[in-house]
Amino acid sequence: MDNPTMARLLAETADLLEIDGGDGFRIRSYRRAAEAAEQTTLDLTALTATAPSTARLLQIPGIGKGMAANLQAIAASGTLPLREELLAKYGAGLLELLKLPGMGPKTVALLWSAAQIAGIDQLAEAIETGRLAGLPRMGEKQIEKLRKGIDDYRRSAGRFRIDVAEEAAQRIAAYLLAFPGIERVTPAGSLRRGRETVGDLDLLVTGPACAPGHTAAVVEYVAAYPGIHDMIARGENKVSFHLSDGLQVDVRLLPSASYGAALQYFTGSKAHNVALRQRALKMGYTLSEWALGRLDDSSTVAAATEEEIYAALGMDWIPPELRENLGEIEAAARHALPRLIETADLRGDLHMHTTATDGHNSIREMAEAALACGYRYIAITDHSKNLAMTNGLDEKRALEQIQSIREVDRQMEGRIRVLTGIEVDILADGALDLDDEVLAQMEVVIASVHTRFEQSREEMTTRVLRAIENPYVRILGHPTGRLLLRREPFSLDLGEALRRAAELGVALEHNAAPERLDLNDRDLRLAKELGCRIVINSDSHDSRNLGKMDYGIRQLRRAWLGPEDVLNTLGPEDFLAALRPRP
Numbered sequence: 001m002d003n004p005t006m007a008r009l010l011a012e013t014a015d016l017l018e019i020d021g022g023d024g025f026r027i028r029s030y031r032r033a034a035e036a037a038e039q040t041t042l043d044l045t046a047l048t049a050t051a052p053s054t055a056r057l058l059q060i061p062g063i064g065k066g067m068a069a070n071l072q073a074i075a076a077s078g079t080l081p082l083r084e085e086l087l088a089k090y091g092a093g094l095l096e097l098l099k100l101p102g103m104g105p106k107t108v109a110l111l112w113s114a115a116q117i118a119g120i121d122q123l124a125e126a127i128e129t130g131r132l133a134g135l136p137r138m139g140e141k142q143i144e145k146l147r148k149g150i151d152d153y154r155r156s157a158g159r160f161r162i163d164v165a166e167e168a169a170q171r172i173a174a175y176l177l178a179f180p181g182i183e184r185v186t187p188a189g190s191l192r193r194g195r196e197t198v199g200d201l202d203l204l205v206t207g208p209a210c211a212p213g214h215t216a217a218v219v220e221y222v223a224a225y226p227g228i229h230d231m232i233a234r235g236e237n238k239v240s241f242h243l244s245d246g247l248q249v250d251v252r253l254l255p256s257a258s259y260g261a262a263l264q265y266f267t268g269s270k271a272h273n274v275a276l277r278q279r280a281l282k283m284g285y286t287l288s289e290w291a292l293g294r295l296d297d298s299s300t301v302a303a304a305t306e307e308e309i310y311a312a313l314g315m316d317w318i319p320p321e322l323r324e325n326l327g328e329i330e331a332a333a334r335h336a337l338p339r340l341i342e343t344a345d346l347r348g349d350l351h352m353h354t355t356a357t358d359g360h361n362s363i364r365e366m367a368e369a370a371l372a373c374g375y376r377y378i379a380i381t382d383h384s385k386n387l388a389m390t391n392g393l394d395e396k397r398a399l400e401q402i403q404s405i406r407e408v409d410r411q412m413e414g415r416i417r418v419l420t421g422i423e424v425d426i427l428a429d430g431a432l433d434l435d436d437e438v439l440a441q442m443e444v445v446i447a448s449v450h451t452r453f454e455q456s457r458e459e460m461t462t463r464v465l466r467a468i469e470n471p472y473v474r475i476l477g478h479p480t481g482r483l484l485l486r487r488e489p490f491s492l493d494l495g496e497a498l499r500r501a502a503e504l505g506v507a508l509e510h511n512a513a514p515e516r517l518d519l520n521d522r523d524l525r526l527a528k529e530l531g532c533r534i535v536i537n538s539d540s541h542d543s544r545n546l547g548k549m550d551y552g553i554r555q556l557r558r559a560w561l562g563p564e565d566v567l568n569t570l571g572p573e574d575f576l577a578a579l580r581p582r583p
Helices: 003-019 024-039 044-048 053-058 065-077 081-090 093-097 105-115 120-129 140-156 162-177 189-193 216-223 256-267 270-282 306-312 328-333 363-372 395-411 457-469 494-504 521-529 550-558 572-578
Strands: 184-187 200-206 228-234 238-243 248-254 285-287 292-294 300-302 377-380 417-425 444-448 507-511 534-537
Touching: 003 024, 003 044, 003 065, 003 081, 003 093, 003 105, 024 065, 044 053, 044 065, 053 065, 081 093, 093 105, 093 120, 105 120, 120 140, 162 184, 162 189, 162 200, 162 248, 162 550, 184 189, 189 200, 189 256, 200 256, 216 228, 216 238, 216 248, 248 256, 256 285, 256 306, 270 285, 270 328, 292 306, 300 306, 363 377, 363 395, 395 417, 417 572, 457 494, 494 507, 494 521, 507 550, 521 534, 521 550, 534 550
Parallel strands: 200 248, 377 417, 417 444, 507 534
Antiparallel strands: 184 200, 228 238, 238 248, 285 292, 292 300
């Protein structure tokens, strides 16, 4: 049982309590405990197994005696009695309803009490039959918003964000590597290709314990993994199961001699693999998950490594992120694959938030954390006043923030540059949320849409175009506004926005936060084709997330981008010079 799962169970219990009309103090205590479980760096399961566990748990801010007991219960049984009691009363469908955009416990409670709606299918049926009309807070606009939310949710059902899948892969790999004779566990499939979401998780396992005819003990060990929710199938070389969140995991046991063939086979997209097999056939070979072999006598040509297989087919090894049959096979055959960007190429991060608004760390703490990441510069870009929920900065506080940033920059004594900046809101009409006189004093102005996502395509396009016409805007932040598996991109003529940004010299942000990954790989390719300047940023609200650009880097690689395509691979002076000139 890992910390995120514990946090989820506590948070779900809080939601169910609120739906049930429970005591507000009790609900808040569960939410505080969920946040504490999510944020702590301590292994809660290990703590509960160590005496005296209660005393050590109580040292974590947000954990009292009752919550310490709840954590012990979760570690022991995998759930909470109160959560199970409430689920028995209402059904698990209420938790699914909470995944819809804008759906909170109070709205779910209303739907339950007024119409006995306890799941997404029931809500959809109620919308279609008009049963929601007349309910409090259920006007036409809200009902239409719910209908769209259901459509979006159903489209994304069964998909999981890349960070969720990777964390699951890491936990399972750690478990498997503890078994004697397992030497290597490698994720394949969509995760290895860096897709922003995955449908299932493929893990390839090799080592002496996986030798043909000797896998029975390994299969039993895999089947005993404590995170399994239900078993799908188990055979001599493969075990398939679901985790508690529904993610399907396929663990494949392989002889080391076939590792490369299997890794190639289970990594490439269907289209990539079909094209590669056709190339093999034309050359007199057959390609399978076991080996690249000769057609005439079935003898093995290559199997142990991917590099051997691609080389035998007259090609350079293709980075996993490119294996989508978008020209990579032809480029590899011409020895013309690009040098793709890597995390180590980055020199700075231009989007982060501090305690001045909704961040968890001070300017100095963010600077020190960035220095530890090896960065040479950062920009502090807190929110502007339109986002009242984040304590956004008005003109007076923004000017004070500039002085605070400059003071920290002086304190760092040249070890790292700390640039002044702001993430200014793009208002509904395209105006910016702070006066130009204030923006003129910022080195990095990011303009972003955070509200009124329901605007029409024409309205949103006009809005964004007006914003980037402002001469102080140097970066357009998370340009489509999406939240993966939660909120679809707003309607925007992105091509027109990209073309105008390229003309003005406004850089486009790839927001590397795994819940955003905005722009996506396809739009990044388009941005490059149109001559746009691109930056990649973490959008960190916590110093612990600084330097976690890997998920975003994978999207840049999927877009065939190299270091020369991304501005913050430059040093600080060259970076500032490459941005849109300030008036």
